[in-house]
Amino acid sequence: MSNYNQEMIEKYRGNFLKEVQDNVEEGDWVKMCMQCGVCSGSCPLGPHWEHPPQEIFMMIRAGKRDEVLQSSSMWMCTSCYNCIARCPRGLPITHIMHGLATYSKRLGLAPKNQPTAKFAQLFWDNLTRTGRVNELKLGLSLYFMNGFSEGIKTALKMKDIGLGMLKTKRMTPMEILGGHGCKDKKGFHAMLKKAQEIEEARIGKSGS
Amino acid sequence: MAKKSYSFYPGCSSQKAASSSNYQVSVDTMCKELDIELNEIPDWNCCSASIGYAGGGELPRLALSARNMALSEEAHPDQDIVATCAACWLATKETQERLNDNADLLAETNTALAEAGLKLKNEKKVRHMVEVLIEDIGYEELGKHVKKPLEGLKIAGYVGCQTNRPFGIAGESFENPKYLDKMIETVGAEACDNYEKKVSCCGGALAFSEPEKSQALIKEIIESAYDNGADMIVTPCPVCQMNTEVYQEQINAKYGTKFKMPVVYYSTLLSVAYGKSAKEAALDGQVIRAKQLEEIAGK
Incomplete structure (x- = not known):
């Protein structure tokens, strides 16, 4: 899968937001985040996230590809759907986290032994x-x-x-x-x- | 009332000798009393719950629930799909929504389904058993069958996550749904009105992979039930039930608590209140015995 990772790096040349939109389940929604932080405050495992969802969304826009995809963050999602129920912009946050997890695993970037x-x-x-x-x-x-x-x-x-x-x-x-x-x-x-x-x-x- | 028939998706944990087989026993008892016929979807498969995403991509995961819905359309064309498990219900409903919103995904899913000789129209209603009880039967009718009111019992209604979000039960709020409390009152018990952990997360599947983080959440859910004077907790979800019941001793060992709080299903409560035996209500499936319910059932 590391070839796949290389392929994607070359294809998107630093445009990580576009990469997420094209390849991550419900990734199209990422750009809609307005950084209010309700998701992070609503997460039952909030304190254990390396980067809570709100931060992940900003990092995607800032092109922090490795930091996002190698993070253990998305794997902290318990699928409680609190963030989805409360997000004022209606982002399907739970699904985006699952999607990021799937994608990082596919690329071979998910943290080992998580x-x-x-x-x-x-x-x-x-x-x-x-x-x-x-x-x-x-x-x-x-x-x-x-x-x-x-x-x-x-x-x-x-x-x-x-x-x-x-x-x-x-x-x-x-x-x-x-x-x-x-x-x-x-x-x-x-x-x-x-x-x-x-x-x-x-x-x-x-x-x- | 006339017999009501549904296309039933029982899910893995409800099978014989599986972790919520006791839920299934009490659901069968309750449905018999209420003249609800559950027709099992033939050869159904696992929905992959909310934890299939490490191994399965979006389309394979959607195909799982799509196969169940297609089988249901074939076998029981005129019946709504009903699930008792929160995760089964959610995964199926989500699949239906996603495929309705996206014609390309539906076409791809049908290409995959064709390999199993199936086709999905995707037009059925997907419902939780709780919706059947509230919407098709109604609290009044539920109350009419009560032979042994559960008087004197105080019960914390733990709704949890996935029967509540993102879809929830029509007319209920995400932050403070009342239906479980209403059911508790319908069977003659007292509901803990201010149970503040009612919709908090028990860790779900992460109780397996992140036991310490999850048990910290579970501890608060049980502690709050004690603080509210509850004799027991009732829940509509197999994962909630198991997580809040079976780890109590480990939590006691770690935190020095003395938890011994029975956690039952709504179907357990209804079965006992309907005058059924302890066995029919599956009280023998309690890891932490619900002694007060056993007493009522034994009378």
Whole structure:
């Protein structure tokens, strides 16, 4: 993906706002931000953002490409939609943050070992395998996402929660054997593959 | 009232032995009492909730919900789509909106759907179960079925995020929606009027990836319920329910609190008030037992 990054740098030659408008989900809206800061003040994880949304929007306009795309900021979004509900200009901020996260990951610029970036990828891989989420495997892959010894520690820390879920039949060890899924996996996978192909073709020619 | 039928999208967490299977049990009980027929969308798939974006681009994510809607159009052409999970409802509704606003995206989505032999018209209503209860059944009718009023219970209505924003329930405000409080009163309990964490975020999926940051949010949600004198919390969202219920011991260990607050679904409350057994109301699915509800159900 680093070739892709190079390609985009050359294509947009410092016009990062245009790059975002062309390539980021709902990126067209960025220019509408009037810097009031309501989004930043409304975010439940506000204090943990390296750059809160309002700042991200200004940085995009100021051409701070690396600072934005390498930031852990967008990965702090909990999808609570507070910012969307309150934005006086009606910007779909939640979606723009998701879009920036997707784009930074595609370019290979997302921070390594960012836990939500990793978890979100695990979630996608998990659900696309059979068409439905396998909660047991998702939980286990989450515990072990930072290696084996870390995984054992996390699993031990989480054991009471797991036992509580087992006892109330809200989890089953049987899911390790396969678990729930769609019947038409073939059609499901073909559909996703086609969607990916169409999107990749579109990204390739955007803004040209 | 005549039977009402819907095309039902249950979602991953409601499946057998999954994290909100107890929600599904109580929803089934409640719907039977209210003569609501839920017809499961055949072979539905995951909507990718709000956390699919690291792996999936916009179009693949839209295709997921589009497939469910197309399957629903095929199987239940005259029925609204109804979801019980906040994230399922939101993802489906968002997809519908995005595809209605953008003919190119709809065409691309249909090209992808054709690979699965499907086509989307995108004309159905997508609704949350709460909307069905309020708009199609009504508080008055909901109240008529009450056999055992939940008298003496004080309950904090935790609406959370995704059943409330960005779409929300018609006629309700984003900052202080009242429908859950009205439901609490409909079943004869007392609502915590000034529950200030009513629409605060529990961390959502980040409870998994950022446990410490999320648990700090959850702590405030539970603390505020205690401050308001609540016996329990009620919520319409599976993620809210799980996050506010199962981490209480970890929060106690970290913050020195003594939380043991039951967190139930609106469908749990309605089932118990409708005179159903503890099992039918899925009270056996509580990690933190709702003992007061068990007592009422056992009477």
